[in-house]
Amino acid sequence: MTVNHDWATRTASAKEWVVEDVAAGTFRVDRTTLVDSAVYEREMASVFARCWLYVGHESEIPRPGDFRARDVGNRPLIFWHGHDGVRRVLYNTCRHRGALVCRVPEGNARGMSCFYHAWTYASTGALNGVPGDEGYGEHFDREGMGLLSPPRVDSYRGFHFVCFDPDAVDLKTYLAGAAEYIDLVADQADDLEVVPGVHEYSMDANWKLFVENSLDGYHLLPLHKTYFTYLEQHEGNTLDRNDATEAVDLGNGHAVIRVHGPWARPVARWAPALGEHNRPGIEAKYQELVERYGPERAEMIGHTDRNLLVFPNLIINDIMGIVIRTITPTSAGHTKIYQWSLATAGEDPDLRARRLDSYIAFQGPAGLATPDDLEACEACQAGLRTAPDVAWSDISRGMHREHTGQPSLASDELQMRAFWRRWQSLLD
Amino acid sequence: MIPTGLTSPVIARTAPADAARAVREPALICAVSQFLFEEAALLDEWRLDAWLSLFHPDAVYLVPTPEDLGGDPATTLHLVHDTVPTLAGRVERLKSKHAHAESPRSRTRRHIGNVRVWQRLDGLDVRSVFQVVRVRGGVVDRYAGVYEHTLVPRSGTEPDWLIMRRRAVLDHSIESAGGQLSVLL
Numbered sequence: 001m002t003v004n005h006d007w008a009t010r011t012a013s014a015k016e017w018v019v020e021d022v023a024a025g026t027f028r029v030d031r032t033t034l035v036d037s038a039v040y041e042r043e044m045a046s047v048f049a050r051c052w053l054y055v056g057h058e059s060e061i062p063r064p065g066d067f068r069a070r071d072v073g074n075r076p077l078i079f080w081h082g083h084d085g086v087r088r089v090l091y092n093t094c095r096h097r098g099a100l101v102c103r104v105p106e107g108n109a110r111g112m113s114c115f116y117h118a119w120t121y122a123s124t125g126a127l128n129g130v131p132g133d134e135g136y137g138e139h140f141d142r143e144g145m146g147l148l149s150p151p152r153v154d155s156y157r158g159f160h161f162v163c164f165d166p167d168a169v170d171l172k173t174y175l176a177g178a179a180e181y182i183d184l185v186a187d188q189a190d191d192l193e194v195v196p197g198v199h200e201y202s203m204d205a206n207w208k209l210f211v212e213n214s215l216d217g218y219h220l221l222p223l224h225k226t227y228f229t230y231l232e233q234h235e236g237n238t239l240d241r242n243d244a245t246e247a248v249d250l251g252n253g254h255a256v257i258r259v260h261g262p263w264a265r266p267v268a269r270w271a272p273a274l275g276e277h278n279r280p281g282i283e284a285k286y287q288e289l290v291e292r293y294g295p296e297r298a299e300m301i302g303h304t305d306r307n308l309l310v311f312p313n314l315i316i317n318d319i320m321g322i323v324i325r326t327i328t329p330t331s332a333g334h335t336k337i338y339q340w341s342l343a344t345a346g347e348d349p350d351l352r353a354r355r356l357d358s359y360i361a362f363q364g365p366a367g368l369a370t371p372d373d374l375e376a377c378e379a380c381q382a383g384l385r386t387a388p389d390v391a392w393s394d395i396s397r398g399m400h401r402e403h404t405g406q407p408s409l410a411s412d413e414l415q416m417r418a419f420w421r422r423w424q425s426l427l428d
Numbered sequence: 429m430i431p432t433g434l435t436s437p438v439i440a441r442t443a444p445a446d447a448a449r450a451v452r453e454p455a456l457i458c459a460v461s462q463f464l465f466e467e468a469a470l471l472d473e474w475r476l477d478a479w480l481s482l483f484h485p486d487a488v489y490l491v492p493t494p495e496d497l498g499g500d501p502a503t504t505l506h507l508v509h510d511t512v513p514t515l516a517g518r519v520e521r522l523k524s525k526h527a528h529a530e531s532p533r534s535r536t537r538r539h540i541g542n543v544r545v546w547q548r549l550d551g552l553d554v555r556s557v558f559q560v561v562r563v564r565g566g567v568v569d570r571y572a573g574v575y576e577h578t579l580v581p582r583s584g585t586e587p588d589w590l591i592m593r594r595r596a597v598l599d600h601s602i603e604s605a606g607g608q609l610s611v612l613l
Binding site for chain 2: 069102103104105106195196197198199200201202203204223225226227229230233234336340341349352353356357359360361364365366368370371372374375376
């Protein structure tokens with residue numbers, strides 16, 4: 001096959017970047033979208049400045065004064081529990097000349113003082129100190145000069161989000177079908193908490209490649225052979241190719257894949273890795289879910305493994321533990337990832353320890369699997385330098401199922417098509 | 429590039445907290461330093477089975493996340509928390525050509541200095557400063573931090589000690605050094 005030298009004639013129209021032909025069974029994405037810095041600029045304006053983005057979990061700032069500095073959509077923010085009891089998200093920039101007001105990752109503070117000219121803000125964001133304020137005239141609007149909040153801030157089941165678009169739909173509407181998958185996580189326990197510590201890592205590849213990877217059931221066995229070998233040898237678990245799986249388009253670009261993995265789940269599928277002495281507790285926890293939610297929903301909460309995408313860049317993996325991951329581009333070819341572990345508050349300390357061990361063996365920047373995922377994305381990015389000549393990526397797997405009304409499998413690419421269709425509609 | 433990472437104000441002290449006694453004998457400090465250099469060479473030369481054999485069967489290998497330096501792996505997310513069986517699994521994986529992030533393998537060079545030694549009842553506590561230079565795919569990454577070794581004596585065979593605890597404490601996030609940590613630190 002000869003290459004297609006159509007770079008010069010290729011278009012800047014998002015309509016032609018994602019091309020679906022149901023009759024032909026093809027779904028193609030123009031590789032320009034993964035390498036072009038102009039596309040990245042458009043994404044920042046059309047996707048990251050318009051969609052609801054995850055900031056943090058309520059458990060990360062439990063007491064008044066608690067704060068976390070966060071970088072969301074490439075904007076520095078402060079997630080701060082005010083002394084009036086309200087959790088807020090504030091722009092981390094002094095209203096005077098712009099310096100970061102908060103310059104540490106986390107802590108507890110009644111107020112914060114900008115180190116440049118010592119303007120001081122309360123934990124509500126209010127400006128309550130301006131040195132030498134006789135230097136300002138009577139029209140200086142002190143009340144209007146508090147730290148600003150993004151135009152839209154809301155939370156769902158303890159997950160706090162912001163949106164930089166004042167005209168955006170409300171969070172619950174935005175979440176569409178993803179809300180009930182967040183429920184499946186939130187219903188695991190009365191109280192969930194983010195475990196201390198963050199996995200902060202990066203890759204030299206386009207952010208969308210890692211979104212795809214995070215929802216990709218097709219790559220597990222070929223790419224992660226060494227991890228599954230390890231799992232078999234150390235935990236006695238194997239991934240069964242014949243287990244039922246499903247991929248679901250949840251609307252608004254959100255999607256989920258569901259599998260029954262070989263992993264032990266702290267809530268609530270016992271396996272030897274969790275220790276014999278934890279078995280009665282985990283089985284009792286499952287019974288509790290059955291009594292509370294009925295057998296069908298208990299099965300969904302406690303026995304299915306799910307990788308959820310909340311468009312554009314939040315992944316919630318509920319597998320051998322709950323992982324919250326955000327994927328943010330810093331350029332067309334570089335991506336920053338933050339990842340936290342969410343766990344049942346007050347769970348048995350031994351179970352907590354095993355939950356963390358099981359998670360970091362698999363995921364995170366030094367896990368036995370994630371580095372290979374990053375390597376795969378970076379290898380794609382390197383290969384995509386051929387984009388002027390080799391124009392298209394293929395995302396058609398499972399289209400014959402999708403368009404004949406059959407359930408899609410986790411190893412299909414329905415979930416990526418859901419993402420790309422939404423992406424295209426926002427850039428169009 | 430605008431720095432987006434923020435640094436914790438906490439500067440951890442590296443000396444052991446308990447009442448261990450600082451070792452002053454040059455011969456012992458020299459022997460311990462030599463042990464660390466030999467260990468580093470085994471890692472840099474990918475002689476991973478030999479490296480693994482330096483560990484006591486009950487040993488742990490830890491890499492905390494950079495902002496939670498004092499953390500306990502049972503309660504705090506770590507980058508690495510391995511016992512000898514899981515470390516053996518990690519080594520087994522790294523030896524495979526299917527460990528794609530390390531296939532082809534990184535070249536590393538460990539620079540170890542500022543070696544300090546304390547006597548414990550049952551062995552030695554050692555602190556050293558490291559820089560690991562990692563080269564892969566034409567990219568040079570640097571990891572910087574402190575090694576904490578707890579060594580227990582063994583008699584009859586070389587070397588004189590086994591590693592009971594080995595912790596590599598980074599001064600920076602992985603985000604700024606290679607993006608991930610597929611090598612043994």
